Amino acid sequence: MKKSYTVDSTCNDMRIDRWTRLKIGKIPQGLIERYLRSGKIKINKKKIKSSTKVKTNDIVDFFILDFKETIVQKKIKFEPSQEIIKSNEDQIIDNNENFIVLNKTSGISVQGGTKSKKNLVDIFAKSEIFQGIKPYSVHRLDKDTSGVFIMAKSRESAQLLTSLFRLRKVHKTYLAICHGELNRDSGEWNDNLIRYDGEKKIIEKAKTLYKVIDKNSEASLVELKPITGRKHQLRKQLYAIGQPIFGDLKYKLSNTNKGINKNLMLHSYQIRFMINDIKHTYTALLPDYFKKLLKAKRLTFSSLK
Numbered sequence: 001m002k003k004s005y006t007v008d009s010t011c012n013d014m015r016i017d018r019w020t021r022l023k024i025g026k027i028p029q030g031l032i033e034r035y036l037r038s039g040k041i042k043i044n045k046k047k048i049k050s051s052t053k054v055k056t057n058d059i060v061d062f063f064i065l066d067f068k069e070t071i072v073q074k075k076i077k078f079e080p081s082q083e084i085i086k087s088n089e090d091q092i093i094d095n096n097e098n099f100i101v102l103n104k105t106s107g108i109s110v111q112g113g114t115k116s117k118k119n120l121v122d123i124f125a126k127s128e129i130f131q132g133i134k135p136y137s138v139h140r141l142d143k144d145t146s147g148v149f150i151m152a153k154s155r156e157s158a159q160l161l162t163s164l165f166r167l168r169k170v171h172k173t174y175l176a177i178c179h180g181e182l183n184r185d186s187g188e189w190n191d192n193l194i195r196y197d198g199e200k201k202i203i204e205k206a207k208t209l210y211k212v213i214d215k216n217s218e219a220s221l222v223e224l225k226p227i228t229g230r231k232h233q234l235r236k237q238l239y240a241i242g243q244p245i246f247g248d249l250k251y252k253l254s255n256t257n258k259g260i261n262k263n264l265m266l267h268s269y270q271i272r273f274m275i276n277d278i279k280h281t282y283t284a285l286l287p288d289y290f291k292k293l294l295k296a297k298r299l300t301f302s303s304l305k
Contacts, residue, residue, distance in 0.1 A: 002061060002062065002063050003061070003062045003064075004059055004060065004061050004062075005023060005024075005059070005060045005062075006057060006058070006059055006060075007019070007054045007055065007056055007057060007058040007059075007060065008056065009056045009155075010134060010155060011023070011054060011056075012054070012055055012056045012155070013053050013054075013055065013159070014053060014054055015050065015051060015052070015053055015054075016036070016041070016043065016048060016049075016050060016052045016053070016054055016060070017029060017032045017033075017036075017050040019054050019060070020032055020041070020060075024062075028197055028198035028200075029050075029197045029198075029200075030197055030198055030199075030200045031198065032050060033050055035062075035064065036048060036049060036050055039063070040062065040063045040064050041060065041061070041062055041063075041064075042060070042061045042063070043058050043059070043060055043061075044058055044059055045059075045061065077112065077122050078112055078117060078118055078119055078122040078123070079122070079126075080118070080122060080123045080126055084118070084123060085123055085124075085126055085127050088102065088105075088108075088120065088123050088124070088127075089127060089129065091103045091104065091105060092129075093148070093282055093283075093284065094282060095129060097153070098152065098153055098154070098157040099138075099150050099151060099152045099153055099157055099161065100124075100129065100150070100151050100153070101148060101149070101150050101151075101271075101282045102148075102149055102151070103146070103147060103148065103149075103284035103285060104120065104141055104145075104146055104147060104148075104149040104268070104284075105146055105287070106143075106144050106145065106146040106263050106264060106287065106289075107143065107144060108120060108143065109143045110137045110140065110141055110143075110149070111137055120135075120137065120149070120151065121135055121137055121151075124151060130153065133153050133154065134154075134155075135151050135152070135153070136151065136152040136153075136154070136155065136157070136158035137151055137152075138150055138151070138152050138158050138161040138162045138165065139161075139162075139165045139170070139229075140229070140231075141268060142232065142235075142264075142266075144247070144263070144264035144266075145264060145266045145267070145268060146266075146267050146268065146284070146287050146290075147174070147267045147268025147269060147284040148172075148268045148269070148270060148271045148282050148283070148284045149268065150271070150282075160275070164273050164275075165229065168227065168228075169273055169274070170271060170272070170273040171225070171271070171272040171273065172225065172226060172268065172270070172271050173223060173224070173225055173268075173269050173270040173271075174223070174224040174225075174226070174234060174266060174267060174268055174269060175213075175221065175222070175223060175224070175266075175267045175269045175286070175290075175301070176221075176222050176224055176234065176238065176245050176265060176266045176267070177219055177220070177221055177222075177245065177246050177265035177290070177293055177294065177297065177299065178219065178220050178222060178238050178243040178244060178245050178246065178265075179218075179219060179243055179244055179245075179246065179253070180217075180218070180219070180220065180242070180243045181215045181216065181217055181218075181219075181220055182210075182212050182215060182220050182222065182241075182243060184212075185211065185212045186209075186210065186211040186212065187209075187210060188207065188208070188209050188210070189206070189207065189208045189210065189237045189241075190205070190206070190207050191205070191206045191236070191237055191240060192204070192205060192206075193205075193206045193230050193232075193233065193236050193237075195230075195231055204228075204230050205228065206226075206228050206230045206233045206236075206237065207226070207227040207228050208224055208225065208226045208227065208228075208233065208234060208237055209224075209225040209227065210222055210223065210224050210225070211223045213299075213300075213301060214299045214300045214301065215299070216297070216298060216299070218297055218298075219246070219297040219299060220243065220299075221294065221299045221300075221301055222238075223269075232250070232251070234266060235248055235250070235251045235266065236251055238251075239251035239252070239253075245264060245265050245266050246264075246265040246293060247262060247263045247264040247265050248264055248266075263287070263289045263290070265290060265293060267284070267286060267287065267290055268284060269283060269284060269286075270282065270283045270284070286301075
């Protein structure tokens with residue numbers, strides 16, 4: 001069975017593997033690679049690699065006999081109410097001609113998935129701030145992580161910001177409240193983190209600089225500066241040393257289940273970068289529930305330099 005698609009201008013210069021997942025559905029990377037090698041995915045009737053970038057008006061053909069709905073299930077758009085739109089607009093830290101910066105609340109995804117759910121892209125697509133233009137997410141922030149998040153107002157701005165993140169020219173600082181007392185007050189974590197793409201096991205190097213701001217026998221407040229950007233990197237690294245983050249229901253120890261806080265105590269506190277020699281620094285205030293746990297655990301925090 002053959003299906004053909006025309007690439008629109010919003011996807012110009014996007015990798016074919018990313019375009020496939022964005023426009024067709026959540027197909028595992030390994031399966032996309034196999035389809036490309038066997039010529040079951042072509043651009044303008046030519047065989048291509050996963051690194052090939054699509055261009056506006058390219059014709060992408062899929063020659064896949066088992067093109068099942070379970071594989072190509074499309075994302076469902078979330079339709080936000082005016083109240084939800086306004087509550088997220090109220091979280092904006094900066095709004096300029098190229099992007100917005102907001103203090104993302106915990107419990108909201110950046111992008112929608114295969115099930116209808118609340119997400120920032122669909123919310124701001126309906127906001128007057130993005131009237132006549134499209135919001136672009138330029139980096140990741142877990143659903144349950146709060147704090148600084150950037151959303152671009154054009155594909156050009158999105159490409160620039162994405163490249164800054166990829167080249168590690170965006171400096172991120174997180175704050176976390178974790179169980180127990182860290183042995184060292186500062187240092188560097190270098191780990192090999194494991195994730196799976198379908199059945200394929202992938203090992204990725206992860207590097208984070210850390211500094212303990214305050215601690216006692218019950219809990220520690222830690223400043224985290226990730227150098228790499230792996231999925232769940234900070235959560236996995238703290239779990240690996242036996243000091244999981246409060247409220248983390250995925251990476252937790254059996255003895256930390258009781259009385260666990262419903263919120264993940266991981267906050268994207270600050271982001272710094274430069275564009276055209278102009279410094280940009282954005283800081284997101286701590287959520288009330290974060291400050292409440294700091295007080296309950298007798299931990300002190302004023303601000304970071």
